[in-house]
Amino acid sequence: NFTIPMMIRLGYPRPFAAAVEAVASTGGQIAPPIMGAAAFVMAEILGVSYWTIIVGAILPAVLFYLSVFMTVHFVALRRGLAIVPDDEVPVWATILAPRRVLPILAALGGLGAGIWMGRSISTSAFYGIVGLLIAFVATEAGRLTVRQMAGKLLDGLEDAGKGLVIIGVLLAGAQVLVSMINLTGIGVTLSSLIVSLAGDSVVLVAMIVGVVCLIMGMGLPTTAAYVLVAAVLAPAMTAVGIDPLAAHLFVFYFATISVITPPVCVAVFVGSGIANTNWLPAAGEAVRLGAVTYIVPFLLLLYPGMLLGGGPLEILEAVAAGLVLVLAVPALLSGARLFGSRPVDVAIYAVVIALAIYPQPVTPFLALAILIGAHLMGRTQRRAVA
Incomplete structure (x- = not known):
């Protein structure tokens, strides 16, 4: 409700503005430290530390x-879109005001401290909540009355309670579905079917699993969708030797x-409603903006360093391959120019993208150099020429 009207006012096409917000907001679900609460569930399922x-x-x-930033950047340059006027950009003193920053730092600090000390996820979350409350009281004392602070705390507790109820119902429903899948054996059957269709090809297994995940996740919140696909489809990938x-x-x-x-792009529907535009062109823009996101999961399988594991060279290979993709794919889809000749530019982008996803020790660095x-x-x- 804040960013979409601002983009429209600056001249961004309404479908593009809706798509930018839909994709960027979705990224919050895959970004640490919370990852839409799925990080905690994943740690429990895998039996590893958070x-x-x-x-x-x-x-x-x-x-x-x-990749989202570069796509917006290329489109803005090509279409000559405006930037936020200087007089509307807040100064750093306002942005970094203690009452804005300290509660966030205290909450994340408490959560991180609990994890660092080896406490359970629930205990670590409790530390984060305590840190948040202390920082809130410390920064608002003198500015708000006790009654006003108590009112804000009650509002926060109410919002948290509503959120917990929603997550609890979704997880309970997902668990019922997962239990039915396990009882009927359809999960094992589906995994066996995928492996039998793809054979020993890790890439083919991953492609089939990716398509099925897109279908099974449609219309479901992040955590419930993950619980479902983790129970049904992850075993098919581990069966062919994937970490x-x-x-x-x-x-x-x-x-x-x-x-x-x-077609069931929930985030795009919401963004299109705020932007007051048709959802179909917004969905097309969203797919273009999130194009790299459809490729990055495959890099997890092709480059072990993408998980920041292995040696420094493996991590550098993963970083180089990732950088090539986040530069080349948005440039290709946005029509960014290299030499001014579209066929030549497309050929160069296609070559470097192919090299980046070809897992050999030298290919990511060669692609980046090209x-x-x-x-x-x-x-x-x-x-x-100019």
Whole structure:
């Protein structure tokens, strides 16, 4: 309700404004430290520490937001869209005011401290809540009366209670469905069917699982969608030798981005309603904005360093491949120019994207070098023409 009207006022097309907010908001579900509460559920299912989930999800989340930023940047340059006027940008003193910053830092600090000390997830969350309450009282004392602070605390408790009820009902419903799947054996049957269709091909198994996750996740909230696909589809991936954490993050990402994938693109419907525009063109823009998100889960399987595991070289390979994708895919889909000739530009983008997703030790660095070199040559050429 804040960003979409602002983009429209700055000249952004209504479908594009709706898509930007829908995709960017969806990214909050895959971004640590909360990940739409799925991080806590995933830690319990895998039997690993919450910290392991967070570390594994950091790089894909960064790549997601970089890709959205670059797509918006390329589109804004091509269409000549305006930026926020300087007089409407708040000063840093206002942004970093203690009453704004300290409650957030205290809440995240309490949660992180509990995890760091090895406490359970519920105990760590309790530390975060206590930190939030202390910081709220400390920053608002003297500015609000005791009655006003008590009213805000009660409002917060009411919102939290409503949220817990919704999550509890969704998880209970999802668990009933998962239990029925286990009792009937359809989950094992589906996993066996996927493995038998794909054979020993990890990529083919992943493609089939990704499509099924998109379908099963449509219309479901993040946590419920993850519980469902984790119970039914993750075993099919681990059966062909995929690391359990990579498998669960893979199905989690595809179940999550179902909210921006037509035809049941819930987030796009909401954004389109706020932007007062047709949902169909907004859905097309959303798919283009989130295009890298459909590729990043496969990088989890192709590059172990994407989970920040392994040696420094493996991590650098994953980072290089990710950077190539977040630069080349948005540029390709947004019509960004390298040399001014569209066929040449498309060919270069296609080559570097293919090299980035071809898991050999040198290919990600070669792709990054080609992309940077082409950008520099193209910029020199355009300057000479100008």
